[in-house]
Amino acid sequence: MWRIILSTAGKGPQNDAKRRDGLPKISICVIIEYICPGEDEEPMEMIHAEKLVYEYDKRDEEGNVIGRNRAIDGVDIDIPQGSFAAVLGHNGSGKSTLAKHMNAILVPTGGTMWVDGRETKDPEELWNVRQTAGMVFQNPDNQIIGTVVEEDVGFGPENLGVPTDEIWKRVEDSLRSVGMIEYRKASPNKLSGGQKQRVAIAGVIAMEPKCIVLDEPTAMLDPNGRKEVICAVEKLRIEKKVTVILITHYMEEVIDADQVFVMDGGHIVMHGTPREIFRRVEELKSYRMDVPQVTMLAEELRKRGLDIPGGILRREELVEALCRLR
Ligand SMILES: Nc1ncnc2c1ncn2[C@@H]1O[C@H](COP(=O)(O)OP(=O)(O)OP(=O)(O)O)[C@@H](O)[C@H]1O
Numbered sequence: 001m002w003r004i005i006l007s008t009a010g011k012g013p014q015n016d017a018k019r020r021d022g023l024p025k026i027s028i029c030v031i032i033e034y035i036c037p038g039e040d041e042e043p044m045e046m047i048h049a050e051k052l053v054y055e056y057d058k059r060d061e062e063g064n065v066i067g068r069n070r071a072i073d074g075v076d077i078d079i080p081q082g083s084f085a086a087v088l089g090h091n092g093s094g095k096s097t098l099a100k101h102m103n104a105i106l107v108p109t110g111g112t113m114w115v116d117g118r119e120t121k122d123p124e125e126l127w128n129v130r131q132t133a134g135m136v137f138q139n140p141d142n143q144i145i146g147t148v149v150e151e152d153v154g155f156g157p158e159n160l161g162v163p164t165d166e167i168w169k170r171v172e173d174s175l176r177s178v179g180m181i182e183y184r185k186a187s188p189n190k191l192s193g194g195q196k197q198r199v200a201i202a203g204v205i206a207m208e209p210k211c212i213v214l215d216e217p218t219a220m221l222d223p224n225g226r227k228e229v230i231c232a233v234e235k236l237r238i239e240k241k242v243t244v245i246l247i248t249h250y251m252e253e254v255i256d257a258d259q260v261f262v263m264d265g266g267h268i269v270m271h272g273t274p275r276e277i278f279r280r281v282e283e284l285k286s287y288r289m290d291v292p293q294v295t296m297l298a299e300e301l302r303k304r305g306l307d308i309p310g311g312i313l314r315r316e317e318l319v320e321a322l323c324r325l326r
């Protein structure tokens with residue numbers, strides 16, 4: 001890769017000299033350098049998959065393998081560092097199988113997956129891949145093991161061999177970032193579903209991953225709990241610049257994503273920004289997907305002849321579009 005650096009030269013006799021017209025003289029310095037791939041270069045993509053395939057063994061009642069079930073079928077995916085990607089899809093479309101490739105819980109049976117430039121199939125990279133990408137699952141009860149919140153959040157860094165002082169710092173910092181610091185001494189059993197899930201997220205964040213993969217983290221929560229978790233994830237993304245991959249069935253949760261992938265039958269069948277995706281209402285329906293309620297309402301009004309733009313995502317946008325009609 002070539003890198004071009006333009007800079008004004010520092011203070012010196014040459015720069016102090018005045019031009020004949022009295023204006024200050026400015027020297028511009030141009031540096032062109034070639035960076036060998038893999039040397040200084042950070043991979044731009046946090047997640048990169050090419051022709052990814054994953055087949056589960058199909059077994060009979062006695063456990064004998066009787067065939068293969070292709071859950072991921074030729075998926076290409078690119079998720080840049082620091083971005084927010086959402087994955088949507090009907091039950092059984094392959095979302096969780098794809099997510100499990102992002103921290104090498106599963107490794108491809110075909111094609112390749114790289115996480116932060118590391119190939120997940122390489123056994124020597126396993127530890128690094130797992131440290132790079134943290135996973136949060138659907139059921140917070142299965143992810144919390146400590147009897148006190150702060151203890152639970154500290155388990156991850158402790159397992160990584162982080163020094164004690166640093167563990168406490170990370171526990172405090174990550175509980176603060178998910179808005180749970182005042183519950184640090186609480187028992188996780190006493191928390192609501194949304195609070196437990198935020199503790200689970202803090203536990204992952206305390207390991208300082210560059211990327212966090214959330215597989216339907218709000219599926220078991222009430223609307224308030226869902227809001228709490230999504231706000232906490234949004235904050236992490238903005239403040240800690242963590243790459244976020246959110247798998248969800250709730251369309252409202254993806255409207256701030258940089259890109260949305262829709263899966264069906266192990267394939268990526270739609271890909272684009274939320275606005276591009278939700279504009280394609282009929283296609284989404286063909287994959288048994290909904291669109292956000294406000295988008296649906298706007299679409300119905302459009303069909304009835306109102307001059308409203310396609311792909312409306314937020315209530316305020318619809319109100320604005322309707323006000324413009326008068
Ligand atoms: N452990 C497994 N063994 C065999 N087949 C599996 C296994 N896990 C998933 N599958 C199959 O792989 C396909 C994809 O499943 P996956 O769990 O990835 O879908 P999903 O999109 O996450 O679904 P959901 O929305 O229900 O969570 C399905 O056909 C499923 O039955």
Ligand SMILES: [Mg+2]
Nearest residue numbers: 095096097215
């Ligand atoms: Mg799933």
